[in-house]
Amino acid sequence: MRAIDVHCHPSTKEHSVSVGKYMAALEAMLGRPMRSKSEDEMAEDFRRDDVFAMLIAMDAQAETGEGVITNDYIAGLTTRHPDVFLPGWAVVDPWKGKLALAELERAIRDLKLTGTKWMPILQGFYPHDHRFYPFWDLCQSLGAPVLIHCGTTAIGSGMEGGGGLKLDYARPLPCIDNIAADFPKLTIIMAHPAWPWTEEAIAILLHKTNVYMDISGWRPKYIPATLKAEMSRRLQDKILYGSDYPGWSPGQCLDELQMEGLRDGVIEKIFYKNALRALKLADKVKAAEAAARLRSK
Numbered sequence: 456m457r458a459i460d461v462h463c464h465p466s467t468k469e470h471s472v473s474v475g476k477y478m479a480a481l482e483a484m485l486g487r488p489m490r491s492k493s494e495d496e497m498a499e500d501f502r503r504d505d506v507f508a509m510l511i512a513m514d515a516q517a518e519t520g521e522g523v524i525t526n527d528y529i530a531g532l533t534t535r536h537p538d539v540f541l542p543g544w545a546v547v548d549p550w551k552g553k554l555a556l557a558e559l560e561r562a563i564r565d566l567k568l569t570g571t572k573w574m575p576i577l578q579g580f581y582p583h584d585h586r587f588y589p590f591w592d593l594c595q596s597l598g599a600p601v602l603i604h605c606g607t608t609a610i611g612s613g614m615e616g617g618g619g620l621k622l623d624y625a626r627p628l629p630c631i632d633n634i635a636a637d638f639p640k641l642t643i644i645m646a647h648p649a650w651p652w653t654e655e656a657i658a659i660l661l662h663k664t665n666v667y668m669d670i671s672g673w674r675p676k677y678i679p680a681t682l683k684a685e686m687s688r689r690l691q692d693k694i695l696y697g698s699d700y701p702g703w704s705p706g707q708c709l710d711e712l713q714m715e716g717l718r719d720g721v722i723e724k725i726f727y728k729n730a731l732r733a734l735k736l737a738d739k740v741k742a743a744e745a746a747a748r749l750r751s752k
């Protein structure tokens with residue numbers, strides 16, 4: 456296994472249903488159409504790049520009115536393709552209240568998903584708003600890490616009024632810093648380099664042991680210089696590799712990262728060692744490796 460990709464979205468028809476009215480602007484930004492793939496084609500994309508992937512569900516219905524990618528679908532991908540998909544990320548819409556809390560617990564306990572992903576811009580909520588604290592409390596008690604989108608987003612980009620989406624929900628200070636302080640045993644991964652608030656994110660990463668960052672969604676050469684410099688230094692145990700597939704190709708991001716001239720030993724940490732430790736993935740990776748051996752016989 457070359458890497459663990461902690462941040463992937465399904466490229467199947469479920470993806471276009473969840474992106475909905477934002478698709479045209481997203482395709483314009485990426486400069487290419489996003490053709491829906493079959494499940495087998497999607498699995499093959501990761502097999503070819505020798506990557507174990509963690510896929511993400513979707514539910515921002517209350518705010519965007521778009522379709523849901525269910526937690527059952529994400530869990531089923533691991534069941535159907537155990538050699539390439541590690542148990543991924545559950546998503547619940549925080550505005551669905553008690554129903555969402557129950558669904559989150561079911562997704563972790565019964566479906567055995569690894570953690571939960573949150574998209575404050577799309578879901579229209581501030582993570583540090585105390586009304587949503589029961590979610591962090593539950594995740595902390597379940598030992599389930601949370602992956603929270605930080606910084607700007609491709610969704611709504613280039614649309615009038617950004618499609619009505621507000622970036623302020625994804626600002627690391629105070630959103631992430633507050634919940635990291637109030638839930639010190641909750642493992643938090645800031646998704647993406649948090650631009651234009653990368654320096655705020657670096658400060659939190661240095662200050663709080665329970666906070667990490669995935670560098671998904673950015674071609675390595677465009678990762679802000681301050682962050683890139685710290686990746687080899689003070690943040691070498693805090694950065695997790697992610698691609699943001701299907702927007703970006705996992706293999707291409709890995710190749711480009713390898714060319715960035717990071718210090719010896721740091722590449723292995725970013726490619727998989729940090730994810731193994733922070734997300735406690737050892738057993739899940741062993742199971743995937745066993746499935747891969749079985750498949751190659």
Ligand SMILES: [Zn+2]
Nearest residue numbers: 462464672699
């Ligand atoms: Zn993403």
